[in-house]
Amino acid sequence: MIRLIVTRLVLSAVLVVIASLAIFVLMSFVPGDPARTILGANATPDLVARLREQLGLDQPLPVQYGEWLAGVLHGDLGQSVLSGDPVAQLIAVRLPVTLSLLLLSTLAISVIGTVVGLGSAVRGGPLGRLLDTVSLVGLALPSYWVAIVLVALFAVAIRVFPATGYQPFVDGPVPWFLSLVLPVAALSLGGITIVAKQMRDSALDVLGRDYIRVLRASGIRERSIVFKHVLRNAALPSLTVLGITVVGALTGAVFVENVFVLPGLGSLVTQATTSHDLPVVLGVGVVFTLVVIVVNLVVDVLYGVLNPKVRVR
Known part of the structure; x- marks a missing residue:
């Protein structure tokens, strides 16, 4: 390892x-x-x-x-051509916004997708058919369109969450969380459906194997079989899909941040690209690449935890 x-x-x-x-x-x-x-x-x-x-x-x-x-x-990302500010400073100010969005989205995708997919595989019936339909819809709808719809429903019509803006965590966890609910929902919807569909298919495959029948015939409780055996084995292919989905969320974050006017790296790189501010674009590109590397590394480590064969290699 x-x-x-x-x-x-x-x-x-x-x-x-x-x-x-x-x-x-x-x-x-x-x-x-x-x-x-x-x-x-x-x-x-x-x-x-x-x-x-x-x-x-x-x-x-x-x-x-x-x-x-x-x-x-030498640790210097250069200076912005337009403002003259150090690129590292510009990134440091906006990085917490993007990381908050990505971390909450990853949590929502992994937890909700796993729960829905596993529950659909165990229960079956209408829930499974509903998941198949929702998965197709989630894949077809772009994140920026979902963001606009969420703003119209929950920020304009019902006025439950703020439509735009970001509240730092230091100002209070509740305002911080409320300012990210709609952006996270817009960014996570497609990923949740993808992970749920993969988890359901993997769990159904595991449930149909012989050793699961042996465990049931031995009197092992269904809950123990699902969480100790089915979830562990079905998590491996779902983990790969989760890693790809989180990496793809970086692209979605650029659009979502612009829709919700979040002062993150997505809006920064959009402005820098429009004005041809090359040092800023390169700096943000390096940060995004590092995020991809960290995600892939975490996936590899989790693979080693779930699959002993990987640790041996």
């Missing part, structure tokens, strides 16, 4: 470099000029050229990327 973790960490460093290089190359094709954005549309070409030289934007792209990467290796 330790060798597995060390290998994953070594590969993670390579992945961060590849991801940042891909972002840098893709951003070079995005139309826009930060110098023109700062100076305005009426600035003269000579003034724009001088500002580009001051910002280092006139250098070849490999040189720009090399200087940025050298700064990252």
Whole structure:
């Protein structure tokens, strides 16, 4: 297990470099000029050229990327081209918002999806058919559309939760939680249905195996069979789906944060991409890549906990 973790960490460093290089190359094709954005549309070409030289934007792209990467290796993510603020500071201010959204969404997806899927497999009948229908609907509905509907229902019509904004946890856990209920619901709906469907199919497969029949014939209580044997074995494929779903939630978080006006990394990278603020886009891209790495690492560790064969390897 330790060798597995060390290998994953070594590969993670390579992945961060590849991801940042891909972002840098893709951003070079995005139309826009930060110098023109700062100076305005009426600035003269000579003034724009001088500002580009001051910002280092006139250098070849490999040189720009090399200087940025050298700064990252020394713990410096650079400065925002537009505001001049350190990118690390901008990320540190907004990171708690995105992490709160992702952590609560992960908790909702894993707990609700597991409970609904396992209950559907054990009970069967109409609940299973309902889950199949809801799963298709959950996959078809994009998170930003769900967010708009939730705002119209629970923030405008009923006025139970705030429509926009974010309350920091230090201001109180209740306002913090209420400000994230609708964003988490919008981000989690699709993931819950996917995990529930996978858990139901896996649990049904386990319930049909011979050793489950032997356990029942031996007089073992049904609750013990479900939670000690069925859940443990059905959790392995569901864990893979959960990891993929959480990684996909990063993309959904960008849209959800903009709909609910949350000051997180999603809204930051949207603004930076529009204004062609490359250091900010690269910094957020590195953070998102690290989140993906952490999620995959946690999934690998949980695999080792649930499956002894992985620990042996």
